[in-house]
Amino acid sequence: MFGCLVAGRLVQTDAVQVAADKFVFNLPDYESVNHVVVFMLGTVPFPAGMGGAVYFSFPDPESGGQVWQLLGFIANDKPSAIFKISGLKAGQGAGSHHPFGTVAAAAPSVAQVGVSVEPLEQLAQQTPVSGAAATTADTLRLFTQKMLDSLYNFASSFAVTQAQMAPDPSETFVPSSCIVKWYDSFQRRMNQNPNFWKN
Template sequence: MFGCIVAGRLVDVNKYVFELPEAHLINHLPGYAATVHLLWPNKDWQFLGVLSNDKPSAIFRLKSTISPEEAAQMPHMNAELGISIEPVQAAVVPAGQQVSPQTAQAFAQKTLGNLYEYAMSFATRADSSMGLIGSGAPVQVLPTKVFDDWYNNLLRKIRRIQQIR
């Protein structure tokens, strides 16, 4: 059964109709769950949560990614609700790991920026004694240990954050 309730307003109850043959044999879909997503106009899909046999209902708090200025320009704004049926292993997202594409992109940019700054602080100018083949243009080199050290430092920080939580 699927139902959608929006607090304070009636949602059309007959918008989704599925014919289910041999209904008397239906119980649950073991091993599957539903991921629930919301799409604001001109934005990316926002992950809301998961419904499964272990958690058959939920209340999702919506955080609009629409600014008040954008909302004022679109007074009759519609959003889309998306439901995807997935294997439980793919659908279950541990708390704290519900990351939007924008958050993931910002994290990746910050992490790679940190790596670049850290690595470049160890860069040295190559000279002719290093036997580099090339056009003779100035070249900077990095010891590979720099990347090992940076990676180990990152893992240590992640472990420390997980211990705090």
Template sequence: MFGCLVAGRLLQTNLQQIDDTHAIFELPNASSINHICVFLLGTIPFPDGYGATVHLHWPGKGFQLLGMLSNDKPSAIFRLRSSFSSSTTTRAFEASSTSMLSDSSSETAAVLGIAIEPLAQILPQIQSLPTQGSISINPTAVARPPLDPTLFAERIVRHLFNYISGFASSSDLGPDVTIPMGIIAKWYEVFLSKVKNSGTAFLERDAE
């Protein structure tokens, strides 16, 4: 349901379920983390009237509230370097934090916590945060419904086909044509570079 991306690292979907409403991501090498993006994968929406608060356990500083996610705001970016005080500022993970952190964290690891809560309880918590604590990824895109995974996969395949087509004439693209693995590997490098630099908007442009 959730994914997270630390700037400069690979996408994480290795969510660990704590109970029905709490889950965590482990974030190694906490000292090198500057920004983190948290988002809904688009496969399962929140129930009506619910969203999630996002928290971070920084080594030695307890769990602290970063912001929120909802069906209307399925993604957010948080800047971490200057956003932590010396004491815990959230109670969402107090009950399970002791047992959870004893196994999953260390002096160099942070823990990202996600707590599903009613929006009526979330909004007062968010209003108490500094306005610079959370940055929406793309205000115009937030209101869009989640992209159909089938459509998204189709756009990726179309991008691959168009890339390969540039290395062969139309007569070479029959059903039995052999594609060198080097071309596929090169496409993969180009594709990942575009995603890291500008997100997936280029796939939408290619589909127009």
């Protein structure tokens, strides 16, 4: 019914059913995982009015137990979601209620992703742990900044002073200050409206 995907790894469809309405995926070497995608396989829809709360659990070295945190949910009209799990800490929402009881992890370096089938009304009232949502705007902003940094660094590697320039009628030169002005303008517009480039 569900799948779990981590970049650079095979898709997991081998969820362990721990109760009639609860499923768990094991995530080995979770410390190296930044984002996880949870999705419906498309073979079995949720019953009407139901969805799946998605939880993340990792070992707590202080208590020796597991810390469960609500990431968000999936539903028939939202069959997949990307969650950011890097940076989640034990103190962040650790005391929140979770429906999984004591599901033992396979090893200390193994985290778990759980899906609990619950009414949509209940899912809408739950608050996911802060920082778990991998928003498109943040991802796009980060990508754009990295791309602009790369462009500027690449173009700067070819910089020469006017005294060093050799006359070449087939070459056009652009002052680096022009790229810096464009870069600053683009970042300012991106911060105001991450989707401005779509217009």
